[in-house]
Amino acid sequence: MDADDVSAAYDAHGVRTGDDAIVYCGSGLTATHDLLAMRLAGFPRDGRLYGGSWSGWIEDPTRPVATGSSAWSADAPGDR
Numbered sequence: 001m002d003a004d005d006v007s008a009a010y011d012a013h014g015v016r017t018g019d020d021a022i023v024y025c026g027s028g029l030t031a032t033h034d035l036l037a038m039r040l041a042g043f044p045r046d047g048r049l050y051g052g053s054w055s056g057w058i059e060d061p062t063r064p065v066a067t068g069s070s071a072w073s074a075d076a077p078g079d080r
Contacts, residue, residue, distance in 0.1 A: 003040060003041045004041075006037050006038075006041035007041040007043075010041070010043075017041075017042065017043050017044060018045065019045070020045055020048070021034075021038065021043070021045075021047040021048070022047065022048045022049075022050050023038075023047055023048070023050070024049070024050040024052075024053040024054060024057075025053050025054065026054050026055055027053050027054075027055050028049060028050070028051045028052065028053040028056075031049055031050075031053065034047065035047045035049060
């Protein structure tokens with residue numbers, strides 16, 4: 001993929017080049033690929049890595065977790 005394709009892929013998922021994006025994965029390692037891809041695609045702001053990622057988030061049962069189809073809805077800002 002070239003930089004335009006990478007940017008278009010993020011755009012298709014609601015991440016715009018001017019956004020302050022925070023990436024995460026299961027443990028914090030794989031999400032660093034997103035940070036590199038965003039940089040190479042020309043995102044003007046540096047993305048940020050949530051280092052605790054999913055494994056750290058779920059350690060606290062009081063933290064919210066979206067499930068089902070609402071977890072993936074770009075129209076449901078409360079789920080982000």
